[in-house]
Amino acid sequence: MEQNQFNVKLIDRQMLTPSVLQLRFVRSDNLPCKFKAGQFITFLLPHENGRKIRRSYSLANFPEQPYELEMIIAPVYEGFATKILFDLQLGAELQCTGPQGRLILRDEEASAHHILVATGTGLAPYRSMLPTIARWLENNQHAKVTVLLGVRYVVDLLYVEEFLAYAKKYDRFNFYAYLSREKTLSQSYQYSGYVQSAFEMLHLNPNTDVIYLCGNPHMIDASMDTLQKMGFNTQNIRREKYTSVRVVS
Ligand SMILES: Cc1cc2nc3c(=O)[nH]c(=O)nc-3n(C[C@H](O)[C@H](O)[C@H](O)COP(=O)(O)OP(=O)(O)OC[C@H]3O[C@@H](n4cnc5c(N)ncnc54)[C@H](O)[C@@H]3O)c2cc1C
Structure with missing residues (x-):
């Protein structure tokens, strides 16, 4: 055992x-x-x-x-x-x-702008982080959190009401959904395309911002590529690739 x-x-x-x-x-x-x-x-x-x-x-x-x-x-x-x-x-x-697992928030970084990026079920860790994020936002005037969720269609959105409620309650909390295959967008938080296409509009600061990436390995590789070209150091990027472990015991 x-x-x-x-x-x-x-x-x-x-x-x-x-x-x-x-x-x-x-x-x-x-x-x-x-x-x-x-x-x-x-x-x-x-x-x-x-x-x-x-x-x-x-x-x-x-x-x-x-x-x-x-x-x-x-x-x-x-x-x-x-x-x-x-x-x-x-x-x-x-x-x-x-x-x-080490995809966890670090209290000593609470003042940094956190960009939490997920595809599909990769949102699970960020959902778990919501109470910690609330504490940060309430106790630290510099704390800022942006959550980006990528899915194919509107029906694939997860926990969306909870994230939107946070965005409504906290000025420094943003939630954007990227829909890669949906033809029509009906809400202001919805955007077309892959989730990593959001990086440009966010005016990120590679020296101070902290990025979390979770879910589809292709999204993580593509994001890493873009972020490094933007000047991000790998130590400011935390990753969890959802892949299967081949080892049996
Ligand atoms: C740290 C960690 C956390 C994870 N958390 C979650 C989670 O919260 N929710 C969740 O749904 N998954 C999560 N995963 C992925 C999960 O562990 C499994 O890999 C996934 O459920 C597929 O397992 P399976 O046995 O059903 O498929 P497998 O039998 O492993 O795969 C069957 C076939 O599909 C391919 N394949 C495997 N995964 C994928 C994929 N994602 N997309 C396309 N093809 C694939 C394989 O190469 C294989 O050919 C996590 C993975 C890790 C490493």
């Missing part, structure tokens, strides 16, 4: 969009699971050859709710974990390890 290994039990499941599944778990031993906003857990999924396949998922709920683990899962065609997780019934138990 690995360190930090525990079982979780499914207590709720619902479709958040036509394709994205939201799962909520509790620990089977009813203990809290302490984590930092932005971290993920890794399921150890049983394979027919008797080994375990590892698949990681970001925690989308707030660390202030440590008795629950919420994840949002995009289906991958013929994906191993996709099949198991989309078929999972209430009460089912899974093994997992964690939480872990």
